[in-house]
Amino acid sequence: MPYFEPMTTSHRVNMHGRLIRCPHCSHVHRTYHLGFSASQCTNCKAMVDKYDYMIGPNVTRKDLQPTYRWKAQGKNGGCTFGKTKTILMSRLSRPASEYIITKEELPGWSRPDLVLVIDRRFDPAVQVFSDTHLPDNQALEWADSSGNRSVHLFMLDGEQVDLPYRTFQLFKDFLAERHTDVDLLMHREDPGLGIYLPELDDAILQAGGIPDGCIKVAR
Numbered sequence: 001m002p003y004f005e006p007m008t009t010s011h012r013v014n015m016h017g018r019l020i021r022c023p024h025c026s027h028v029h030r031t032y033h034l035g036f037s038a039s040q041c042t043n044c045k046a047m048v049d050k051y052d053y054m055i056g057p058n059v060t061r062k063d064l065q066p067t068y069r070w071k072a073q074g075k076n077g078g079c080t081f082g083k084t085k086t087i088l089m090s091r092l093s094r095p096a097s098e099y100i101i102t103k104e105e106l107p108g109w110s111r112p113d114l115v116l117v118i119d120r121r122f123d124p125a126v127q128v129f130s131d132t133h134l135p136d137n138q139a140l141e142w143a144d145s146s147g148n149r150s151v152h153l154f155m156l157d158g159e160q161v162d163l164p165y166r167t168f169q170l171f172k173d174f175l176a177e178r179h180t181d182v183d184l185l186m187h188r189e190d191p192g193l194g195i196y197l198p199e200l201d202d203a204i205l206q207a208g209g210i211p212d213g214c215i216k217v218a219r
Contacts, residue, residue, distance in 0.1 A: 129175075143190075147195070
């Protein structure tokens with residue numbers, strides 16, 4: 001996961017751009033210069049002062065290279081994906097002959113998709129919201145849990161895309177009507193395995209504590 005930090009006058013941008021994150025909606029996008037005093041977030045449309053942005057790594061040439069994945073499309077239209085053909089075949093619930101199997105090229109890009117990070121006690125609520133409030137071609141799917149945290153991906157027509165800010169707000173309202181004790185609810189880039197959240201966990205580590213989901217290693 002890219003590391004983000006407060007923007008300062010010492011930051012520079014290379015020829016491929018650099019990632020910045022909106023402080024209001026956590027949307028990440030690429031900028032090719034820092035010669036602005038404020039700019040409008042492309043996701044939530046808020047005007048953000050330059051030094052209110054969090055800044056991430058410079059984009060490298062490798063980030064821009066395409067990657068590949070295998071796709072199996074069933075007769076009912078549902079799709080299953082795998083990084084390799086072997087992984088894909090292990091995920092199929094029916095004989096391979098019942099699927100159309102292809103290899104896809106994904107364009108290179110530089111950041112994880114925006115996802116829902118939530119207190120894992122409310123995973124069932126996410127499923128209810130997905131089943132009852134989203135169109136048939138959209139879904140929130142559980143991806144990972146660690147400690148008391150869970151990550152849910154936004155799926156559109158069977159493929160993962162950014163969780164829209166509007167959908168996140170709808171879920172936030174849905175949850176507020178039913179629960180008042182939600183300790184964690186975030187719309188942010190996918191933190192990856194372990195669900196380490198620098199904006200919460202760095203301070204805990206600096207204080208000598210153990211972040212949620214981490215295991216102390218014996219020395």
